[in-house]
Amino acid sequence: MKTEANTAHFRANRARTLPEAMALGSARLGLSIGLILVGGSACHQTAPDPASTVEGRVLDPATEVARVGEAIITRAALEREMARTGGSISPREALHRLVQFEAMLARARAEGLHQDPALRERIDRMIVAHYEESRSQRHLATVPEVLEADIERHYREQPGRFTQPEKRRAGVLFLRGAAMAGPEQKLLAERRADELQRQAEQADAAGFVSLVRSHSEDQSTRYQGGDAGWLESASARWPAAVMRAIFELKAPGMTSPVLHTDQGFHIVRLLARQPSRLESLETARESIAHVLNRERVEWARQAFLSGLTQGLHLEINQPLLDAMPVAPPPNALQAGPIGLP
Numbered sequence: 001m002k003t004e005a006n007t008a009h010f011r012a013n014r015a016r017t018l019p020e021a022m023a024l025g026s027a028r029l030g031l032s033i034g035l036i037l038v039g040g041s042a043c044h045q046t047a048p049d050p051a052s053t054v055e056g057r058v059l060d061p062a063t064e065v066a067r068v069g070e071a072i073i074t075r076a077a078l079e080r081e082m083a084r085t086g087g088s089i090s091p092r093e094a095l096h097r098l099v100q101f102e103a104m105l106a107r108a109r110a111e112g113l114h115q116d117p118a119l120r121e122r123i124d125r126m127i128v129a130h131y132e133e134s135r136s137q138r139h140l141a142t143v144p145e146v147l148e149a150d151i152e153r154h155y156r157e158q159p160g161r162f163t164q165p166e167k168r169r170a171g172v173l174f175l176r177g178a179a180m181a182g183p184e185q186k187l188l189a190e191r192r193a194d195e196l197q198r199q200a201e202q203a204d205a206a207g208f209v210s211l212v213r214s215h216s217e218d219q220s221t222r223y224q225g226g227d228a229g230w231l232e233s234a235s236a237r238w239p240a241a242v243m244r245a246i247f248e249l250k251a252p253g254m255t256s257p258v259l260h261t262d263q264g265f266h267i268v269r270l271l272a273r274q275p276s277r278l279e280s281l282e283t284a285r286e287s288i289a290h291v292l293n294r295e296r297v298e299w300a301r302q303a304f305l306s307g308l309t310q311g312l313h314l315e316i317n318q319p320l321l322d323a324m325p326v327a328p329p330p331n332a333l334q335a336g337p338i339g340l341p
Contacts, residue, residue: 059072062075063075063076065077065078065095066095066098066099068099068102068103068106069102069103069106070106071102071105071106073095073098073099073102077098078091078094078095078098081094081097081098082094135304136300136301136304139300139301139303139304140297140300140301142300143293143296143297143299143300144296146289146292146293146296150292151281151285151288151289151292152281154288154291154292155281155284155288159278162278162279162284163276163277163278163279164276164277164278164279165232165233165234165276166232166233166247166273166274166275166276167230167231167232167273167274168230168231168246168247168249168270168272168273168274169227169228169229169230169231169270169271169272169273169274170227170228170231170246170268170269170270170271171208171209171212171221171225171226171227171228171268171269171271172212172216172218172221172226172228172238172242172266172267172268172269173196173200173208173211173212173215173216173226173266173267173268173269174216174217174218174221174263174264174265174266174267175189175192175193175196175215175216175217175264175265175266176217176263176264177189177260177263177264177265189265190258190265193258193265193267194258196211196215196267197255197257197258197267199211200255200267200269201255205253205271208225208226208255208269209225209226210225212225212226213225217264226269227271230274231243231246233247238266239259239261239262239263239266241259241260241261241266242259242261242266242268245259245266245268246268246270249268249269249270251270251273252270252271252272252273253269253270254269254270255267255268255269255270256268256269
């Protein structure tokens with residue numbers, strides 16, 4: 001009779017809301033947690049309380065702390081929850097959190113949320129990301145170590161990667177020419193450019209700087225005395241004719257003739273030069289090792305990916321694929337596009 005009464009009392013409590021059940025059963029939960037987490041040996045000596053059964057399922061007194069619907073909260077899950085918070089919460093609080101979690105999960109499933117296509121896709125992507133991260137580690141373990149011989153061979157076979165191109169530093173005096181209205185104005189501008197070129201050719205470094213600051217119409221370099229900084233021959237900073245002139249000047253201090261371009265007139269002076277040089281193996285060693293290791297890691301990753309479809313039937317509707325636009329519609333972007341493996 002006592003057993004039947006306890007069972008009836010338990011079933012009556014099940015019909016209550018979750019907050020009511022948690023409040024009414026706090027004493028019982030506290031006792032159960034104390035027995036399981038503190039007095040483990042006593043659990044084996046005490047017969048299971050019939051009130052700890054749900055639909056005939058008896059909780060394991062040594063490993064199972066609670067049941068929420070069809071979900072079992074184990075001692076290990078409780079310990080993980082406590083560890084996740086750095087041990088800052090009690091077993092009771094950890095259990096309260098897990099009960100809330102399982103209750104919300106049960107409600108969500110009851111409402112069919114787990115069948116939502118967008119949510120299922122997000123879950124699938126999480127599973128795939130975890131699978132790739134865990135399984136690819138096996139392939140990464142097969143990546144061969146980069147040896148000194150590999151580094152030296154790479155350095156010998158690809159000298160272009162370690163050759164620093166020649167650089168030149170130039171000063172530029174620029175006069176606009178696009179707004180010239182007619183032959184007379186053009187002739188006057190050409191005479192002015194020729195006169196400034198003559199003065200630049202005769203000026204020392206300080207004189208050239210003064211000349212540029214007084215007459216140049218390139219605002220980005222005018223107040224730096226025309227200094228355009230270090231340039232490589234492939235730079236597009238100035239018109240091609242100007243870049244050629246900079247790299248044709250033989251020595252610092254030399255001045256070019258007036259250069260006619262679509263933009264106007266340019267007068268160039270070579271300020272300094274830095275010859276092409278080969279980076280030493282000692283300097284390049286670390287970067288070479290990094291490049292080689294990255295290449296081998298990528299090779300291992302591709303080997304892993306290429307084997308994923310083995311044993312699976314793969315069929316592609318090529319006409320439909322070819323008929324699809326390159327850019328997906330906006331609603332597809334919001335849902336998150338699914339790519340081919």
